[in-house]
Amino acid sequence: MRGITRDTFVETVDRKIIYVFLGLTVFGLLIVFLTRNAEFNIRVQTNGSDLSALMFDPILSASKAFLSILLFLAVMASTAHFPTMLERGRAEFYLAKPLSRQSLLLNKFLGLLTVYGGIVLLSGFLCYSLLAAVHGVFTLQILYLFLAYLLSLTIWLSVTTVAAVFSGSTAMTVMTAFLVWAFQAILAVHTAIKAFFNSAVFGYVIDTLYYIVPKNSAVETTGLMMAGGRSVDDWIPIWSSMLFAAAALYAAVLIIKRKDY
Amino acid sequence: MSSCTRQGVADVNLIKIQDLTKIYLSGLRKASIVALDRAALEVRQGEIFGLLGPNGAGKTTLVKVLLGVVRATTGQALLNGLPPTNPESRRKVGFLPENHRFPAHLTGLGLLEFSGRLYGFSPEEIESQALPLLQTVGMDRWANVKIRRYSKGMLQRIGLAQAMMGNPDLLILDEPTDGVDPVGKAEIRQVLLKLRGEGKTILLNSHLLSEVESIADRVAILVKGRVVRVDTMEALTVRRSQYEIEAAIGDDVLDIPAEVGRKVFVSTDRLVVELRDENKINDVIDELRRRKIAIHSVKPLKITLEQSFFETLAEDRTSGGA
Numbered sequence: 296m297r298g299i300t301r302d303t304f305v306e307t308v309d310r311k312i313i314y315v316f317l318g319l320t321v322f323g324l325l326i327v328f329l330t331r332n333a334e335f336n337i338r339v340q341t342n343g344s345d346l347s348a349l350m351f352d353p354i355l356s357a358s359k360a361f362l363s364i365l366l367f368l369a370v371m372a373s374t375a376h377f378p379t380m381l382e383r384g385r386a387e388f389y390l391a392k393p394l395s396r397q398s399l400l401l402n403k404f405l406g407l408l409t410v411y412g413g414i415v416l417l418s419g420f421l422c423y424s425l426l427a428a429v430h431g432v433f434t435l436q437i438l439y440l441f442l443a444y445l446l447s448l449t450i451w452l453s454v455t456t457v458a459a460v461f462s463g464s465t466a467m468t469v470m471t472a473f474l475v476w477a478f479q480a481i482l483a484v485h486t487a488i489k490a491f492f493n494s495a496v497f498g499y500v501i502d503t504l505y506y507i508v509p510k511n512s513a514v515e516t517t518g519l520m521m522a523g524g525r526s527v528d529d530w531i532p533i534w535s536s537m538l539f540a541a542a543a544l545y546a547a548v549l550i551i552k553r554k555d556y
Numbered sequence: 557m558s559s560c561t562r563q564g565v566a567d568v569n570l571i572k573i574q575d576l577t578k579i580y581l582s583g584l585r586k587a588s589i590v591a592l593d594r595a596a597l598e599v600r601q602g603e604i605f606g607l608l609g610p611n612g613a614g615k616t617t618l619v620k621v622l623l624g625v626v627r628a629t630t631g632q633a634l635l636n637g638l639p640p641t642n643p644e645s646r647r648k649v650g651f652l653p654e655n656h657r658f659p660a661h662l663t664g665l666g667l668l669e670f671s672g673r674l675y676g677f678s679p680e681e682i683e684s685q686a687l688p689l690l691q692t693v694g695m696d697r698w699a700n701v702k703i704r705r706y707s708k709g710m711l712q713r714i715g716l717a718q719a720m721m722g723n724p725d726l727l728i729l730d731e732p733t734d735g736v737d738p739v740g741k742a743e744i745r746q747v748l749l750k751l752r753g754e755g756k757t758i759l760l761n762s763h764l765l766s767e768v769e770s771i772a773d774r775v776a777i778l779v780k781g782r783v784v785r786v787d788t789m790e791a792l793t794v795r796r797s798q799y800e801i802e803a804a805i806g807d808d809v810l811d812i813p814a815e816v817g818r819k820v821f822v823s824t825d826r827l828v829v830e831l832r833d834e835n836k837i838n839d840v841i842d843e844l845r846r847r848k849i850a851i852h853s854v855k856p857l858k859i860t861l862e863q864s865f866f867e868t869l870a871e872d873r874t875s876g877g878a
Binding site: 308 | 580653
């Protein structure tokens with residue numbers, strides 16, 4: 296496990312991916328520093344699960360937006376790791392070692408999660424800490440938002456892992472990630488879509504898809520609400536997305552076990 | 557305890573394959589390509605075993621099946637007595653793949669360290685092995701240079717070093733001298749001979765017949781996925797039906813009766829005969845003695861492995877390759 300995680304980190308450094316995150320973090324810190332004298336209407340006083348009010352909390356909104364950028368970059372950057380590892384000539388190096396294919400896949404997955412999750416959390420935490428310190432609103436509840444993004448990254452990595460193992464292609468992996476992103480964005484408004492089409496069959500299909508497809512945006516929003524001290528009524532996005540990630544990883548294990556390299 | 561067939565070679569099979577068939581299904585219509593067709597062979601502990609065959613004969617597929625990289629369609633393959641699906645079968649096995657693409661982001665030393673970690677070695681074990689191995693393959697000067705900067709020959713050397721990490725009992729080398737200059741080839745050959753001296757078993761897959769001939773104990777010849785011949789190097793390169801006799805023949809006209817064989821070549825001091833039966837050599841010697849011709853030496857005719865290989869291919873073609 297340690298070997299593969301370390302190798303993933305070295306690969307990330309070698310591909311200069313880590314410098315992009317470093318640059319983005321410095322940029323974020325610079326923006327926070329330059330806007331240190333700005334006066335924000337911090338902490339809109341509303342109760343319950345009022346999401347729209349939270350959206351106007353500049354500190355939380357800025358943190359969420361910054362984490363979203365980091366997450367997007369992390370997902371895109373991670374798509375090439377599995378296809379590279381399983382390309383002809385490279386796969387033999389790994390598969391000829393006394394490791395089961397399942398162990399190899401899960402170790403690489405955990406390696407990617409550790410490296411990219413670590414980068415996203417560290418960068419996000421640094422920027423949030425400075426932002427919150429400057430405006431005197433630091434709260435440990437922000438950890439909910441970070442945890443939600445870590446979960447979101449886990450889900451995205453499970454999608455890209457199964458796509459990469461199935462296709463062996465970075466391009467296909469990126470396309471799959473975009474497709475899932477588009478689906479989950481559409482299904483985020485599944486209630487409105489059902490009302491618009493007003494068809495029982497269509498509604499059933501949309502509902503089924505809603506439960507199957509991961510709901511990363513909803514997971515991140517849930518984290519935002521918890522970080523903002525709001526109550527969460529709908530936990531479906533969390534558990535159904537986690538189930539999806541587990542199923543996707545299981546499928547990836549089944550595929551890699553059956554494939555010839 | 558196992559008995560020894562030659563010094564250092566034990567009757568323990570580290571590799572055993574039986575009726576091994578691999579069929580690749582390709583394309584949307586799933587056209588089948590038979591890469592291995594009921595192949596069977598055994599590799600004994602302590603021997604250097606050469607795997608020969610034309611392109612597409614199934615040599616690399618056989619190696620990949622053994623290592624669990626490719627799944628067999630039918631038949632059995634055992635590595636260290638275990639099926640390839642069991643990762644423990646590869647615990648004491650080092651592998652140098654053909655056309656390898658080692659992680660280019662690593663240095664030579666980094667590759668060996670990473671390889672050691674994948675085997676589960678401790679940092680101390682890795683440290684104690686990595687540098688000596690780099691020295692063995694002549695890559696210690698390039699230890700901290702990224703692999704992407706290496707030439708083909710350097711890649712082969714570092715590949716051999718990573719295969720030797722952990723002091724494996726069995727080395728499977730797929731085209732180990734591919735792209736290596738003559739000096740490098742000789743050095744690699746010395747490394748392999750040293751490993752054989754240490755009792756290591758080596759499965760050598762190579763196109764270079766002279767290379768295999770110079771170091772292998774036994775050889776298997778594959779044609780279209782079938783193992784058409786498995787033999788010792790001596791059996792492959794010595795023609796028992798042809799003898800070379802050095803003798804003071806002079807201008808004597810020698811007649812070899814048809815029931816004994818025929819003359820292939822004759823000069824004043826050398827005679828090559830092809831016999832109907834290996835035992836007929838005594839008849840030829842008797843005839844020479846009867847004529848009071850001094851005999852200096854009698855030995856079976858040696859041929860190169862290359863000649864033997866082409867003869868085997870021709871025989872297989874003649875017999876219809878069934």
